[in-house]
Every structure is written in C-alpha cells, then in structure tokens.
Amino acid sequence: MVSIPAGISTPHIMIDVAQLEKNISKMANRVSSQGLKLRPHAKTHKMLEVAYRQLDAGAVGLTVATVGEALSFALQGVAKIFIAYPLWVDESQATRILELLKRSKLSIGTDSVEAVHQMSVTLGEKAAKIRLMIEIDSGHHRSGVAPQDAVAIAQAAREVGMKVQGVFTFPGHSYDPDGIDAAVNDEYKALAEATRLLRESGFEIKRISGGSSPTAALSDSSVLTEVRPGVYVFGDAQQYELGRITFDEIALSVASTVVSRHQGEANIPRRIVLDAGSKILGSDRPSWATGYGRIVECPDARIIALSEHHATVQWPEDLELPAHGTQLQVIPNHVCQAVNLVDSVLAVHPDETNEVWDVTARGLNF
Amino acid sequence: MVSIPAGISTPHIMIDVAQLEKNISKMANRVSSQGLKLRPHAKTHKMLEVAYRQLDAGAVGLTVATVGEALSFALQGVAKIFIAYPLWVDESQATRILELLKRSKLSIGTDSVEAVHQMSVTLGEKAAKIRLMIEIDSGHHRSGVAPQDAVAIAQAAREVGMKVQGVFTFPGHSYDPDGIDAAVNDEYKALAEATRLLRESGFEIKRISGGSSPTAALSDSSVLTEVRPGVYVFGDAQQYELGRITFDEIALSVASTVVSRHQGEANIPRRIVLDAGSKILGSDRPSWATGYGRIVECPDARIIALSEHHATVQWPEDLELPAHGTQLQVIPNHVCQAVNLVDSVLAVHPDETNEVWDVTARGLNF
Secondary structure, three states: OOOOOOOOOOOEEEEEHHHHHHHHHHHHHHHHHOOOEEOOEOOOOOOHHHHHHHHHOOOOOEEEOOHHHHHHHHOOOOOEEEEEEEOOOOHHHHHHHHHHHHHOEEEEEEOOHHHHHHHHHHHHHHHHHOEEEEEEOOOOOOOOEOHHHHHHHHHHHHHOOOEEEEEEOOOHHHOOOOOHHHHHHHHHHHHHHHHHHHHHOOOOOOEEEEOOHHHHOOOOOOOOOEEOOOHHHOOOHHHHHOOOOOHHHOOEEEEEEEEEEEOOEOOEOOEEEEOOOHHHHOOOOOOOOOOOEEEOOOOOOEEEEEOOOOEEEEOOOOOOOOOOOOEEEEEEOOHHHHHOOOOEEEEEOOOOOEEEEEOOOOOOOO | OOOOOOOOOOOEEEEEHHHHHHHHHHHHHHHHHOOOEEOOEOOOOOOHHHHHHHHHOOOOOEEEOOHHHHHHHHOOOOOEEEEEEEOOOOHHHHHHHHHHHHHOEEEEEEOOHHHHHHHHHHHHHHHHHOEEEEEEOOOOOOOOEOHHHHHHHHHHHHHOOOEEEEEEOOOHHHOOOOOHHHHHHHHHHHHHHHHHHHHHOOOOOOEEEEOOHHHHOOOOOOOOOEEOOOHHHOOOHHHHHOOOOOHHHOOEEEEEEEEEEEOOEOOEOOEEEEOOOHHHHOOOOOOOOOOOEEEOOOOOOEEEEEOOOOEEEEOOOOOOOOOOOOEEEEEEOOHHHHHOOOOEEEEEOOOOOEEEEEOOOOOOOO
C-alpha cells in the first residue's frame, strides 16, 4: 500500500493505483485462462477510471445494481451493461430504461412472471430489445427462484415477445470462512439444473453467470460462461479475513488520524480513537470479522467499536500507543460501502503524484 | 407518516414535514421548560431546511461533528457552532477553521493537552478566539477524559492563552434498552465532578453540555446547562425499539418496492425482498434490534437480512405476502446513516405537495 500523501485532510479514501491495476490484470488473466468471460460488478467502485481499466483489460461489459448506475456508465460510452437485479419497472423506471436502450446493449435480471409482464407493459414494444437473465437462488435465499421455477418465467417472456439470454446467481453464502467451497458447489448445481431444464424446454441459454469475489477465482467453464466479481479491484478486510487475498493485495484504505489516546486505568480501557468512523468505513461487520476493519500499520490492532466519526482501537499491549496526530491507514471491512460514502477519492500513483477521481455513480440507488 | 407520493422512483428517502415540525417543537418546549438550552446535533439531518426550523424554534446554535459540516452551515449564516469532537488541527484544518472563525462563534471539543498545544501552534494568535469544551468520558469509553484529568487540559489551555468555556460528554451507552437511566446518572456524575474540580482550580465553567436523544428528555438543569440531541427530529427504529418514541412520531422513511416475492417451500424461506438495502438504510444493527429497520405498513414484519440493494423481509405467517410492485415505507435503524447516503430527500407537506431538500453537508467527513 502506498503511503499517505503529505497535507491531506483526514479521513480520506485513497487508492493505490499500481495495486489496483495489478488486481484488475490478475483477475482478467485468471478468468480468461479458465475460459470464462469477465463482467465485473461496478457497484464496488462506481468510478469511470476503474471501469475503463477493467474494460481495457478485457472485461466484456459491466455489471451494475441499479438503473441509475447503468445510466451513469452508459452516458460515458460503456456499450454493454447487465443490471443484475430483479427490477420492478414502473413508469418512471421505464422512461430511464428507454434512454439506456438507446445507448447500450442491456441485460436485466428477473425472478418472476409478474416482473416480466410488468416490463412488457411499461416498456411496450421496446421490451423486445432487453436480454432477460433469470435469477436463480443457489442457497443465499435473497432474490432468485429455484431452478425448476425458471421455465415458467422463460415461457412468460416468450409469450410477451421478450428474449431470455441466460441465467445468473449470486452465491452470497460464500461470504463465510467455512462456506466458500460449498457455495461454489451450490452455485454450479443450481445454474446447471436451471440451464438443463430451460434447454429441455427449448430455450437457448447463451449466458450462465456466477461468481462473487470469493468464488470467482475458483470458477471454471464446466458450467459457467462468465463471472461478475466486484470487490477484487480493491480488496477489503472481509476478503482478507476470508483468506481470499493477502494484505499486500489491498488497494484502498482510509487515511485517518489519531484524535484521542488513553493509556487506560482501572475500569477504563487502553485505546486510541481514529477519526475514521462508520460515515467513511461503513458499518458492515459480519459475525466472523475480527473488528470493524484492519489497520495497515498494525495488523494486530482491533477496531472494537465504531461511531459515525470515531473508530475505537484496541492497540496490542506490548506496543506503545501511537502519538496524537499520527496518521494511520484503515482497510474497511466492506469496500463497496466505503466508496459509496464519498464523492471522490485520492488516487495515488507509484511516482507519488496523485489525482482526484470522482465516484460518479455514488448514491444512485434507483 | 404521510403516504408515498405517486410516481416517485424507489428507494427514496421521504420526510413528513408536519411530523418533523412537531418533533422540533416538542423537544424545544421540553428542553426550555427544564431550564436548559438546546444545541441540536446537525449531523443527523445535514440540511439547511431542518437547521433553520430548529433555530426558529429556539435552538441557541448547532452542534456538528466535523469542520466541513461547520463550514457548510456557517456559510449559510448559522452564527453559533459547536464542533463536539476532539479535533486534531493540522495545517489544512487550521486554514478552514480560520475561515469559520470569520463567520461564526465557534466552540471546539478537546480531550488532551496535546490537542490544545497543536491548536495553539497551527492557529496562532487566532486560537484565543476558540471556546474550548473539554470532553469528559462518562462511561462510553470512546473519546473524552476522566473528570480528574480535565484540570490539566484547562491549565494547558490557559498557558497558551486559550479559553475553556465548559465541559461536555456523550453518554453513548444510553443506546441500550436497559441502560438509559444508568447512563443519565453516569453523565450527571461525570460532568458534575469535572465541573467541581475545574471551578476549584479557578476556571469559570459556563457550559455543561450533555444529552443524547434517548437521555435529552430526561435531562434537567440540576447539573447541565444545555443538551445536544440529534435523532429526535426524525426518530428511527432504534429510538422506537428503545422505547423513547412512538411509531407515530417517526418523520422519515424510505419508500421502497417489493421486487421479489417467495411463498416458501421445503428448506426455502417464505419472504419478500424490498429494493431498500444498506446503501440507503445503512447497515447499523445493534444486538438488541429486531432487524435492520421496521416497516410502517406491517410493524410485525422483520428485515432479517440486508445487502446493498436488497432487504429480505420475513412477513407474518398469518398475513398474505404483498404483491410484486407494492410500495412500502421502511424506517431505518439509525437515521443519521440513512440521510448521509443520499444527496437529497423528498419533503412531503400536509397538503401532499412536496419539495426536494438537499442534504447540503452530506459526506463532509473532514
């Protein structure tokens, strides 16, 4: 990780551009060597500078979560976009999707007959231009249907003149230290079963899309045609604690300052407080995490509590507490949340020059 | 709570203006009748429209958490601002604080001799214009010193020609269903002790500042001179589940849409999925909370999982699942996080007209 540039105000998100580019290149090569296409999820970064680097490295298009994110990238020339979300297309969404269709090849997720009917009503004849991707529940039990229910959705689409291009799933239960191999297995099984049933019913399935960041590296083309990892560009404390990446591979940190420092005494804990709170790190903390993020300069320190503007840090007993005003780099638990909290980040190049990158698609929730 | 206006895209934060004004007026009257001043924390709302209503109702000034928030309000004419945070004033912060001092009467928190010395160095002779407020740890063990350590900080301030105006604390351990009365007691005891010691050492203590939203209503002038509640303007699911407010008093919700719906079968849970995820609700979930927020139309429903754009909802078994496309209002657990995720909100008036309010101080982390 590059060092904190002199003179920046904290807390501040900074990106190690050289490491970012290594991460992008490594995933692109790995996915390509496995015979898969890469359609990275841009909800992680929401930045044109990162999207362009992914596309230059061979990504076939971008995945996003909302129509707003899709428009943000389409207006900047991104030609192929997959909204991997079971959209309910009301009139206001329909107007914006029609704009998107003028600019990009668009695929959209769906997991119900009702949502397909709704699209055909609100989008009218333009609905035929959308490539539907049926979402399969591979065990995360969020959105998505069981494999055997995919056929009814495909039939509903055919009846209203819409095209099904493929199936996708998000194996979200891979976000558990003991669950990764099982999640990959569930993902393959569910997608293979849905694909088999759809093909038996006469549907041509061109895209079989899977892969979270933890599972993407384990994926191959025995079932899938593409993967959609997001977090890999930056990495975060969750991926590190899941054992999917090394500390050195993390490309984003929050520069922060020691604002409060306490040696501790009877009943009062020894601690420092950093000015990076949940309003820049995000509050995500899975049950298996060691804290609310990790500190680059002291991996054994633990962020034991987080308020909006305070990280309370337990420092190792055998190490002296850092002085007031010391700047430290915090790795967020979940980088997608951190990036979505700021309007811009500081991108630091290997020659120590830096530039400001706008988080163009920040906050585009609909 | 007002209904969701027709035609809005979801997820979308909406404010019930009439209820907001009732909440502002109720707190102002209560605090005034207790003989206290009200210096509400603006980190909750970050909006001029709310700040002006608070000041019009008698607030003596605003409390904020960062220099950026302070500048945002000072530039719009707010005359008295308290940064209730132990700032470490480096050169870049000093430049901005000097701008603030031209526009507002400014008080700043501190909890160390080192931070006082740092201010006197970077602010130079202008440091004398700052009213220091010493932060006392009343049991939350975040920032703040023990009462007996306040005197050394006040002496350090006197030596460099800076003024101590008072003491403050944040009884953060009041955010627990069983902890409120004990937290009020701790708060009073710590502030009274610090004030006594400072006065015995010859310091004039004009302001004794306490009060989170859970404790503000219980506060009186036996020890305090002012309170700094924030969340009370909107309320949220945490305050409701802590028993501090009724459901009807909540003035902010997230309009959301049912995008996925599953009747459930063997091993697969019955559920709906709403399009309001952690990128609009925030991820905060205290251990005692019933879920990741509450649903206005169905208080017995439980948000059992939250992803960035999905709320997975367990619906009561004896009630039919709402249809695809149904719009529901979600009350966030922690409203300060929700507001900080959007650039604007929809303010709905009693006559059903609405306007867009900018979250002017959003994301101003430093």
